Amino acid sequence: xxxxxxxxxxxxxxxxxxxxxxxxxxxxxxxxxxxxxxxxxxxxxxxxxxxxxxxxxxxxxxxxxxxxxxxxxxxxxxxxxxxxxxxxxxxxxxxxxxxxxxxxxxxxxxx
Amino acid sequence: xxxxxxxxxxxxxxxxxxxxxxxxxxxxxxxxxxxxxxxxxxxxxxxxxxxxxxxxxxxxxxxxxxxxxxxxxxxxxxxxxxxxxxxxxxxxxxxxxxxxxxxxxxxxxxxxxx
Numbered sequence: 001x002x003x004x005x006x007x008x009x010x011x012x013x014x015x016x017x018x019x020x021x022x023x024x025x026x027x028x029x030x031x032x033x034x035x036x037x038x039x040x041x042x043x044x045x046x047x048x049x050x051x052x053x054x055x056x057x058x059x060x061x062x063x064x065x066x067x068x069x070x071x072x073x074x075x076x077x078x079x080x081x082x083x084x085x086x087x088x089x090x091x092x093x094x095x096x097x098x099x100x101x102x103x104x105x106x107x108x109x110x111x
Numbered sequence: 112x113x114x115x116x117x118x119x120x121x122x123x124x125x126x127x128x129x130x131x132x133x134x135x136x137x138x139x140x141x142x143x144x145x146x147x148x149x150x151x152x153x154x155x156x157x158x159x160x161x162x163x164x165x166x167x168x169x170x171x172x173x174x175x176x177x178x179x180x181x182x183x184x185x186x187x188x189x190x191x192x193x194x195x196x197x198x199x200x201x202x203x204x205x206x207x208x209x210x211x212x213x214x215x216x217x218x219x220x221x222x223x224x225x
Contacts, residue, residue: 046215099156101146
């Protein structure tokens with residue numbers, strides 16, 4: 001039972017344009033959502049997060065949107081840069097315990 | 112400051128061997144988590160500690176898996192009688208407290224069982 005789903009295994013975006021990565025979840029008890037970025041042979045790196053009481057959180061080029069009624073969140077990166085090429089994982093937490101991850105989306109930024 | 116470190120980075124074990132994987136969390140971080148990441152998948156929760164107390168081990172796949180954190184800092188994940196299906200990357204993460212959602216990950220140990 002996949003509680004966190006990332007339905008796009010890969011995404012290619014032109015440098016300078018907006019990258020939009022999507023994530024859906026099924027567990028309504030999740031109260032905190034995070035995005036992690038992963039380069040090959042490295043551990044996931046925390047990127048940005050959002051509490052379930054908010055619908056938007058912004059940090060520089062990165063914005064996360066949460067739609068609780070649709071159980072959907074998205075990560076927007078604008079403008080996209082070549083260094084953003086990586087695998088992005090969506091994760092969710094219930095009562096600040098273990099993280100439940102999606103399967104990841106490989107983002108490729110085309111120069 | 113130093114991040115989470117894990118050793119060894121790579122481990123090859125023959126089926127049936129025991130292995131021990133080490134995690135050094137960020138200094139002062141109270142909570143420590145272990146995850147298993149299979150190829151092409153996201154990390155999956157194994158177990159976590161608050162200080163030396165193991166609060167949840169519901170993700171450990173079998174009784175061949177055992178984790179400890181005796182002094183509330185360094186943790187060891189032990190796998191007995193390794194099987195081919197144990198081949199994966201084992202990730203350790205720490206967070207400042209159980210009230211902190213953000214977890215900081217180490218580079219992982221890639222275990223290959225032949």
